[in-house]
Amino acid sequence: DGGITQSPKYLFRKEGQNVTLSCEQNLNHDAMYWYRQDPGQGLRLIYYSQIVNDFQKGDIAEGYSVSREKKESFPLTVTSAQKNPTAFYLCASSMGHNEQFFGPGTRLTVL
């Protein structure tokens, strides 16, 4: 089945540690996105990538990094520079300006 997978579903991290969230899609979509969602809030764009080996900062990129070495994969690293990393992280992909399809999300908690 085609879709987007994110792992892990729940992630716990100690303060000061970097952590990488996985996002894989087999929809053959060119564009991929990372969003962050906090309780009672909408989604905020962290990074996005329109094609392989290229990505752009979104609205809240500070403290995060990404790579896009393969079309299918767009991992997000939450670095220790991110001051408030506890949130629900959602990965999405799309073809052109069509609708974005979302993965199931990773809930990150900093202890």
Next chain:
Amino acid sequence: GQNIDQPTEMTATEGAIVQINCTYQTSGFNGLFWYQQHAGEAPTFLSYNVLDGLEEKGRFSSFLSRSKGYSYLLLKELQMKDSASYLCAVMWFTGGGNKLTFGTGTQLKVEL
């Protein structure tokens, strides 16, 4: 910048009709999306409008007026499972490609 407004909460009765409004200000407008999100889950796509008018899809319809910066999502024959957050999102074109900006969502509660 982009600005999207939608009501925070709405309550409706099972079997009724509810309209969720969304107003926006944006440059480079390239379409408006509605998504449904149940608690703790990923958003799922409901509708897309890029031209003025009404798009109907089963119990769900979405309307767009670009000149007024206004859209609404209409849900008919409400069911308990429709209790969820409904996100309005505007697509706009930047030098780096198309981006989506989301509203904060409208939490809909369907009661008996």
